[in-house]
Amino acid sequence: MEYFIKGNDIILKREDLDLRQTLDCGQAFRWEEIPSAYEQTFTGYRGKMPLTVSQDHDRIIFHDTSEDDLRDIWAGYFDLETDYSALKERFSEDEHLKRAIEFAPGIRILRQLPEETLISFIISQNNNIPRIKGIINRLCEIYGGFPEISEMGESDEDTLSPLRAGFRTKYLLDCVQKVNSGEVSTDSIYDMSLEEGSEYLKQIKGVGEKVAKCVLLFGYHKMDAYPIDVWIKRVNEQYYPHGLPGCIKGFEGAAQQYLFYYIRSNGV
DNA sequence: TTCCAGGCGTATC
């Protein structure tokens, strides 16, 4: 990976990455765009690790970050080693995907922390994105950053009541209990197939097919996961009544995210 | 006031 250092910034050139499209397309909930002298600047977290990152054209600027953290943490997080150009070329065989990719060519699938993704998408069910962000922000205020599930062992209805998460609180508590008891091992899922991982995660109350697929895609980078929410359900009905196009095979999750962002922005 | 939001658990057939 080529980059150069200027003061406290590490700068790299990267096509196929648009911060706004990637960080604000509904896969992550803890990034906020802030005013700056750059075209875009976002501040956010991976777990408890903060980052401020900017973009001007194809220049990505990591602020106040060490080279070690860039290589060990953020390059993976932003999936910088994956060739999205090749992926998009394949996807463009399909007219609907071609249009979605032209609309937002800078979406990438982040590699988020599995437990952060699991908690976040349990909260996401039957909920809207601004409110999901609010609940997660309040969770992070309680724990001084996004908690490891092991840190939540003492939590109960009362300690989580400030979240105002509604009926999802009991699902969070079941998740905490099962992970901390070892009944669910989040590490073991890396080695599972899509269907194995999905069935395994669905042991947790509040984790159904859709949430499981989101966790597998955004937390474990299982790119063949294709989470079907209310929006993608409309996509399938309108665009793909006879099945998904063959050109997305193996990377259904990335295709899903281009389609999700497009349809939410433009309608079916 | 009613409807909806990156769904899921439960009951019922």
Next chain:
DNA sequence: GATACGCATGGA
């Protein structure tokens, strides 16, 4: 296995 319904909360 399919379908209907309730669910906490808050914004439109």
